Every structure is written in structure tokens, then in C-alpha cells.
Amino acid sequence: MVASLTSHEPATGTLLWQGEPGDVEAEVAAARASWPRWAAQPIAYRIETLRRFVNVVRREDEALADLIARETGKPLWEARDEVAALMGKVDISVAAYSERTGQRRLEANMGARQSVRHKPHGVMAVLGPYNAPAQLPGAHIIPALLAGNAVVFKPSDRTPAVGEMLVRLLHEAGIPTGAMRLLQGGPDIGKALASHADVGGILFTGSAQTGIAINRQFAAQPSKILALEMGGNNPILVWDTPEIPAAAAIVVQSAFLTSGQRCTAASRLIVRDNIADTLIAEVKKLADRLIVDQPHATPTPYMGPVIDNQVADGLTESFLWLMSNGGRPIKHMVRTRPGLPFLSPAIIDVTNMKERPDVELFGPLLQVIRVSDFGEAITEANNSRYGLAASLVGGSPEQYNQFWSNVRAGVIHWNRPTNGAASNAPFGGIGISGNHRPGAYYAADYCAYPVVSAELEKPRASIGVGLKDIDVSAMGE
Secondary structure (H helix, E strand, C coil), rough: CCCCEEEEECCCCEEEEEEECCCCHHHHHHHHHHHHHHCCCCCHHHHHHHHHHHHHHHCCCCHHHHHHHHHHCCCCHHHHHHHHHHHHHHHHHHHHHHHHHHEEEEEHHHHEEEEEEEECEEEEEEEEECCCHHHHHHHHHHHHHHHHCEEEECCCCCHHHHHHHHHHHHHCCCCCCCCCCECCCCCCHHHHHHHHCCEEEEEEECCCHHHHHHHCCCCCCCCEEEEHHHCCEEEECCCCCCCHHHHHHHHHHHHHHHHHHHCCCEEEEEEEHHHHHHHHHHHEEEEEEEEECCCCCCCCCCCCCCCCHHHHHHHHHHHHHHHHHCEEEEECEEEEECCCEEECCCEEEECCCCCCCCCCCCCEEEEEEECCCCCHHHHHHCCCCCEEEEEEEEECCHHHHHHHHHHHCCCCEECCCCCCCCCEEEEEECHHCCCCCCCECCCCHHHEEEEEEEECCCCCCCCCCCCCCHHHHHHEE
């Protein structure tokens, strides 16, 4: 018997959604059958349909934001920001499609036309995360549909309700039900979808462990496009600055926005030792003031719970492990409500640890590392297999240039939080944070492939060399 899926509100434990796992074969077959008709539609038609999607979302923006807040636990204000980002993705994708995959005419020999045009891959599998369950899948789905692909979308099994509503809104806008399929299920369903022979590409956002497994699975299948966004162990480096309160606010926002459940969240604060005590005291003072509460609470919370008790347990165990292996707690991680995954933001000094684990601790846990010179700070920032985001706060323009040139990351900021990536720019990482397929504005690159054509209305050709002479006498006979 197939086990049912359930989703509970992290903030209350209330059952929010219940359903059954989907059928991978049926969903891929439906998408495959519908794809040619959708791909044959003029680009203007696909643009118009996706712009109707914006209007449909705008009509139900509060309902969608409320559902995101309840299913993820994030504050309602942040869920509203996510809905706005989802709507903004359409115009950004249209501009990116035109700029990066639009038709181009080139010069060719013998008066021929030479053109570069792009074709969709076919059926694209989108595997979504739970931390931004509408915006991040939408960042794959919208450019994929715009390019003429059909999509089979598997939401995170922790946020199936938002995934279901997102697909419903796309259908209401006029995206054919065959071209946009919803596949509910857990990791086994996701693995079966990704490995299906009729899937032409896998667009994934999630953990490095899962992304590496997908990459390994398709190492011998270059015909499948893989776009992998796999999180980070991101550094924020604070150097000489008189603006300590502002620097502390940037650190707190980087570490604790979305309860630390952002792939661009700062996991490591690297700070010059002569300002460390002052900065850390200011960061702790600000972190102590953060309101951690349910999404609709008054006064408005800065943070909600993490996604579930399993994640909360893992984070508290990680904090205890760091503390037991040389870490010095500055602000303890506390489970603030029995039976629910509410965590206080935590800060721990790991400078004197012999070995620091290079893992993504996906939650409100900031590790502090003190250094004495700028070169050491950059070395420490690069002390990770990940390479998604990095920020420098303070320092001179020359130091920022040194930081930018030497830090290994796909998103690098100066005097801005690590988690301030914009949708109208490329987004992606290196190392085990990605596979050099940046998303956001560059998503157009992996949603279609270029085709070069030389074209004449009538055949015209001759062979001028390498031919035997014509035997005129033989022709006369």
C-alpha cells in the first residue's frame, strides 16, 4: 500500500495538507505528449501566457503568501516578499530569453543567411526546495516554460501544499495541464523522476549530497542538461570599519534571515582580532533582540521556526558537537517551545578548534573565526569545498579588489549581506555549490540549446577542385 504524504505547519504542528505520491511514468508521459504542441507555440504566445500567470498570482497573492508562511514557518512579511519575487521573475525571464537565447543573424558565404536560434530540451524535471517553495522552483519553471519545454515539477515533500497551489495558478493562467505537471513524493520519487529516460534535463535546488548524487548518476549521459544549485558554507569577512553597528546588522541579516535557511546564509563570520570583541558584542546584542515567533504573530517576528523537528534536532546536536570539540559558545542555541522547531539564533567561536567541519548547517547557527591579517582571512574564507556566496564588510577598495579576485564564490558582495542576490543577475556557485550552470538571469542558458543554420531559398553549389577532366571525345560518341 502506498503511504500518504502529509505536511504540518512548523509553528503549530497542525496538519496542513495530505495526499498521495504521484506516478512518475504517468506524469512524464503526459508531459512528453504535450510538449510538441507547447513548443510549437510562438514565443509571443508563451510570453503572454506567463504574463497572465502574474495577474493570476496577483489576484491570490495574500492566499499564496499565507500558505507559504504556514507551510514553511517563515514570517508573513517574508512570504509576501517571496510572492513578489515570483511575479517579478516573468519579466526578468522574458528579458533574459531575448538577450541570451534570442534569434541572431550572421553573415555567411554565397549570399546565404546564417542564423542562430534556440530549441527547448523537451521535458524538464524541476526538483524544488522547502525554504522558498514558490520562488525557487518558479525560477526554473518560468524560464523552462518560456523556452518551450514541458515541466514535471516535484516540490519538496516538506512543502507539497505550496507546490500544488503554484501549479494550479500556472494552469489557471493558461499553461496547458500537459505541459506543466505536478509530481508529489519523497526522495525516491525524485530519484525516479531524475533518472527517467524521457527527461531531457534536471533543474535542482537542494543539498550538496543530493546534487552530487544526481551529477554522478548522469556522468555518462551528456545528453541530459543538469543545473545544480547546492547550497554553501558561506563566509562573511569583517575588516577595519568604524561602522560597527551597521556591520553587525549586515552579519545578523546574513546569518539569521529565514532562520538561517537560505543557501546564501552566512555560516562563518571571519573577523579581524582587534575589532572582534566589539563586533561580536554588537552582533550578540542584536541577535538577542530578534523576535522568534509564529508567522502571523504580533509584534512582527524576524524569524520563524525551522522547517521541522528533525532539522531542529540536527542543528542543536551540531551546536553541542562544536561546543564539545573546542568551540566557545557566545550565544547558546535553545529550543524555545517544547515539541515545535523554534530555535534561538546561536553564535559560537570556533577559532581554536583543530578541525572545523565543512558542512552546510542549514539554520540559525553562526561560527566565529578570529584572524590577524587579511591574507589569513582570505585563506580562511576559502577553507571550504563550497563556493556560493561571500561578503566583505569594511576594508578599503584595494582590499575589496583583493577579496574579489581571490575568494572562490559565485556571488561576492562588499558591505552587503551574503544573502542579497538579485534575480536580474546570474546566480550560482562553484566547488560543490554548483556545476557552472548559474540560474536567475542566466537560467535561459540551460533551458534551450543553440542551433546554427546556413540557409538559401534555392540550392546553389559547384565543385571547383579535385575533379577529373571531362572526356570530350567520349561525350561526342
